[in-house]
Amino acid sequence: MCGILGYFDFNKNLPSKNEFKKTLNLMKHRGPDGFGIDSFDYGFLGHRRLSIIDLSNKAKQPMTNEDNTVWITYNGEIYNYKELRKELEKKHFFKSKSDTEILVHGYEEWGIDKLLKKINGQFAFGLYDLNKKTVYLARDRVGINPLYYSFNKNKLIFASELKSIIPFLKNKTLNKDALNIYFKVGYIIAPSTIYNEALKLKPGHYLIFKNTGTSIKKYWDVGFGDYILNENKIITKLREEIDRSVKERLIADVPVGAFLSGGVDSSAIVATAKKYKENLHTFSIGFENKDYDETEYAESVAKYLNTEHHTKDLTESDFFRLLDKIPSVYDEPFADSSQIPTMFVSEFAKRYVTVSLSGDGGDELFGGYERYKEIYKYAILNQFIRCTTPIWEKMVKYNYNHNFSTKISYFSDYAYYYYHLSKEFNIKEKNLLNNSQLMDLKSYLPDDILTKVDRSSLAVSLESRPPLLDHKLIELSCRIPFEYRFKNNSLKYIFKKTVEDRIPKKNIYRSKKGFAVNLIDYIKNNNTDYKYFKGYLSESYFNKIISNSNNPNYWAIISFYNWCKYNEK
Numbered sequence: 001m002c003g004i005l006g007y008f009d010f011n012k013n014l015p016s017k018n019e020f021k022k023t024l025n026l027m028k029h030r031g032p033d034g035f036g037i038d039s040f041d042y043g044f045l046g047h048r049r050l051s052i053i054d055l056s057n058k059a060k061q062p063m064t065n066e067d068n069t070v071w072i073t074y075n076g077e078i079y080n081y082k083e084l085r086k087e088l089e090k091k092h093f094f095k096s097k098s099d100t101e102i103l104v105h106g107y108e109e110w111g112i113d114k115l116l117k118k119i120n121g122q123f124a125f126g127l128y129d130l131n132k133k134t135v136y137l138a139r140d141r142v143g144i145n146p147l148y149y150s151f152n153k154n155k156l157i158f159a160s161e162l163k164s165i166i167p168f169l170k171n172k173t174l175n176k177d178a179l180n181i182y183f184k185v186g187y188i189i190a191p192s193t194i195y196n197e198a199l200k201l202k203p204g205h206y207l208i209f210k211n212t213g214t215s216i217k218k219y220w221d222v223g224f225g226d227y228i229l230n231e232n233k234i235i236t237k238l239r240e241e242i243d244r245s246v247k248e249r250l251i252a253d254v255p256v257g258a259f260l261s262g263g264v265d266s267s268a269i270v271a272t273a274k275k276y277k278e279n280l281h282t283f284s285i286g287f288e289n290k291d292y293d294e295t296e297y298a299e300s301v302a303k304y305l306n307t308e309h310h311t312k313d314l315t316e317s318d319f320f321r322l323l324d325k326i327p328s329v330y331d332e333p334f335a336d337s338s339q340i341p342t343m344f345v346s347e348f349a350k351r352y353v354t355v356s357l358s359g360d361g362g363d364e365l366f367g368g369y370e371r372y373k374e375i376y377k378y379a380i381l382n383q384f385i386r387c388t389t390p391i392w393e394k395m396v397k398y399n400y401n402h403n404f405s406t407k408i409s410y411f412s413d414y415a416y417y418y419y420h421l422s423k424e425f426n427i428k429e430k431n432l433l434n435n436s437q438l439m440d441l442k443s444y445l446p447d448d449i450l451t452k453v454d455r456s457s458l459a460v461s462l463e464s465r466p467p468l469l470d471h472k473l474i475e476l477s478c479r480i481p482f483e484y485r486f487k488n489n490s491l492k493y494i495f496k497k498t499v500e501d502r503i504p505k506k507n508i509y510r511s512k513k514g515f516a517v518n519l520i521d522y523i524k525n526n527n528t529d530y531k532y533f534k535g536y537l538s539e540s541y542f543n544k545i546i547s548n549s550n551n552p553n554y555w556a557i558i559s560f561y562n563w564c565k566y567n568e569k
Contacts (some may be wrong), residue, residue: 001457003048004047008128027048027159045062051059065104070108072103078471139205173195187448228481246467264365272502283349334559335558
């Protein structure tokens with residue numbers, strides 16, 4: 001991955017080149033291998049490079065076409081670039097072996113919309129067409145790579161991370177609506193950011209900026225339908241697509257490894273990768289609290305597959321060291337506690353590789369979250385009762401408004417999804433399980449999971465690639481009837497059947513422990529006291545938190561105060 005930055009103003013009220021360079025270098029961690037800046041009448045393009053494909057200087061960015069009329073700064077990987085290059089070489093001259101040039105010449109040949117529909121990968125880029133005096137911003141289909149921006153009628157600023165936009169903002173007023181959402185779900189949902197003056201480009205969208213105005217268009221979406229009704233046919237197609245996706249994501253001119261938790265998703269990715277890469281390094285981390293530790297499962301898979309496996313324990317000192325780093329890494333409040341082990345395993349993996357495959361996306365695609373079991377039950381209950389207003393909806397709404405403590409109390413957060421996001425994302429699914437998965441795919445996945453992985457890995461200049469989030473694989477998963485995603489009371493039934501011959505069954509059919517850490521454990525079990533949190537929380541609230549480890553908001557509150565204190569500096 002890389003760091004990209006752009007600043008355009010049709011009134012030519014531009015920062016100095018030195019100011020631009022200083023702001024670009026705030027993302028040096030995303031691209032320690034080099035940088036480039038190009039100036040134009042109306043703005044700048046900047047790039048921090050993490051060299052992955054074509055390590056030569058010919059692949060440096062910003063990159064241009066033959067007559068210097070189309071320029072690009074790009075963060076990502078295009079996995080079908082060799083195939084597209086063969087098509088484009090008939091009319092265009094290529095000076096490098098990089099995938100970046102595919103975007104430049106592909107835009108010339110097909111235009112922005114057709115280009116985006118032809119490429120397969122994870123990406124965010126800013127492209128400037130001098131002749132049209134137009135800037136295009138684009139983000140990949142599921143939001144693997146981030147893209148922030150700020151604009152008014154005449155000015156557009158964009159960057160891979162919010163930290164490189166903030167210095168250019170005249171005002172930085174907190175977005176109260178976004179903050180309210182944050183305290184409900186633990187992250188800020190696109191297109192909002194913590195500031196009113198900055199936004200995130202949604203996955204599967206592109207932005208057009210010109211002196212006549214700005215517009216945003218969607219180029220990709222997905223929904224359930226056109227179902228494959230034969231189980232064996234589904235399994236055959238899934239194996240083909242998983243093999244193709246993993247094989248494509250092993251392409252690099254630097255060392256490639258894989259995260260290995262011991263769960264079914266990461267184990268399946270590693271097992272597939274071993275088919276194409278003999279000496280594969282794998283990485284897992286352990287916890288002092290064995291309720292969260294999965295290293296025995298990871299090590300058993302590594303032994304079974306004969307990988308070069310590496311394991312390291314996350315200690316109390318590691319935890320608090322990384323807790324201090326969170327605000328500088330994430331730029332806005334973010335309260336997924338698994339960010340700390342993700343940062344830790346990324347640091348660990350970077351010692352050996354520059355690219356690491358991950359198992360992200362399996363739960364969203366194939367129905368792996370425990371809450372789906374309850375959702376399925378209420379969907380069946382609603383069908384049985386056949387009430388006009390679904391009974392689950394009544395129960396969720398009551399629970400959300402009254403904080404009713406029952407077996408479905410965890411629905412209070414999920415109620416936010418249903419009542420707010422289903423309309424925003426135009427989700428009209430009648431099947432409740434489909435509806436829930438689509439909302440997770442379009443919000444929880446990009447705004448929480450993928451944000452966490454991108455910041456954690458790029459903070460140490462490591463590129464993470466999730467093969468399960470190949471868009472063709474996603475489209476295939478949406479053709480699987482929910483009866484095959486949840487069958488015999490087994491979550492991810494069809495995915496587990498698909499990889500059953502690749503990894504030990506004990507790693508497939510076991511309960512999940514997750515990848516989170518419990519702050520309460522570190523406070524209670526390791527003699528951490530209130531001193532660390534002075535200035536973040538009052539002593540009375542601190543005591544209230546540690547007396548109730550089931551409080552779902554404690555991590556969000558601590559992360560928010562951590563962010564506030566960092567930004568007071």
